[in-house]
Amino acid sequence: MPFQNKFPLYFPYRKNEEHNGKSIIAADVKQDKTVLAHFTSNGGKLTQNHRREYLTKEFSCFSDMLKLFLRDVAIEKTDKISVSVPGPVMNGFCVTQHLPFELSETIIKTKTSIENVYLINDVEALAYGVGGMQENDFQVIHQGNSKIRGNVAIIAPGKGLGEAGMFWDGTFLRPFATEGGHSEFSPRTDEEVEFYQFLKKIYGIVTWESVLSYEGIFNIFRFLRDVKHQRETNVNFTDSSCYQEIIKEGLSGNDRTCVMALERLSEFIAREAHSLTLKLKSVGGLIITGDIVKSIEICLKNSNFYENFIVSDKMENILCNTPIYLLTNGEANLLGAAYYGAFGTN
Structure with a gap:
């Protein structure tokens, strides 16, 4: 095609x-x-x-x-x-x-x-x-089945967490907005329950935007540092304005807590992208974009991201057939x- x-x-x-x-x-x-x-x-x-x-x-x-x-x-x-x-x-x-x-x-x-x-x-x-983008604006994370036409989902973590969809009407895609980033965060593992409890003390209501955003990066980092007692080696971050430094230290491998924070961030993006894909039945594709994505492309190309994306009780077939793209054109x-x-x- x-x-x-x-x-x-x-x-x-x-x-x-x-x-x-x-x-x-x-x-x-x-x-x-x-x-x-x-x-x-x-x-x-x-x-x-x-x-x-x-x-x-x-x-x-x-x-x-x-x-x-x-x-x-x-x-x-x-x-x-x-x-x-x-x-x-x-x-x-x-x-x-x-x-x-x-x-x-x-x-x-x-x-x-x-x-x-x-x-x-x-x-x-x-x-x-997206209608004005060129092929080189996209990177393919997973080919999926590009012959299947259907809805398209968009997830964009940055200052906040943006989510939208494109409805397939049989001929064209029709964009629509959502406020899905403000839906409540849902923990899966015992450690994530701890993370949820940590955030609940701060926010009261814990949304996905509290996890997948600039502030969310710092939240993940300080949970690992303060609750899981991971040791900072070379850095001392005090607020969400340090998110770029956390990413930099994590990508360089210089700070173990930052490395772990990026691993968790990638897993959480996969999880929320998984949920959005199923809710919109976006077999036509998943587009991952936003300011954070530009900085952590390598994490999203890692097999760990895709493995977390396709985990499902009954719908792995839909998830496996969904093409996944990174869009980095600002x-x-x-x-x-x-x-x-x-x-x-x-």
Whole structure:
């Protein structure tokens, strides 16, 4: 099967000539940094013309950042604005702890005088971005049975834990958002029960995001250090801002506790990916992405990851047939927001 046919996304207006020559502003809004870019559409494709990055915390509202971008790049006309946001979107509105401001399609329309404004969940945007990826943006972890068509699952651990799906309608894949990262963590082994109890004292309710995120990496590390009494050899990490150092020490093999933390992290990603695959029956594929994945690719290519993924009471056949891909292109959210704005909406 040609690569471009693996993920045939539903873009109802991609072949509509009225959607040619449109000017689209796409944004990927994150807690630390926001990327804004200007695209034009032609022949069902997008061309990026301008791109700027801004520190999110320096703005009290998104519209101010957007107006600054429009001044910076001197865009004469804007037909659509499409914004990827790290939280649930309901009725054109998003409130999330990850941002210093709320986002509203209505307010953005009012402040910019641009009629067509769309908010889209960031992992849903990422799913749309898959339609703009190339074969070299993916790495195959497990071939599975690529002849089986079906739903696709996406799991993206990073600042938080993002999860989304793509529903197979018989012809196309239709992305949708979930908030599965906030579902409760489920321990399997006796040690994981200890880990759960450790986290319960901290959070009260223990979600998968408490385990598969920047903060989750530190949680795993400090559980091994403080509860299982694994000795730190060369490092002294005190909070979740140290997650990159934990990964670095674990990959280098310099610190046994960091090595063990990455092993547990890989197992937990496999476990939650397993659950998401079964819940969505995503025989069309599992895409693993997110900022953490870029740093620990080697761990996910290890046979231990796949062995943990396929463990099941009755559904090993589905799991074995599911292709698994790593997506490491960090532009997928931005590109997906642009594609959604250009061809997914009228």
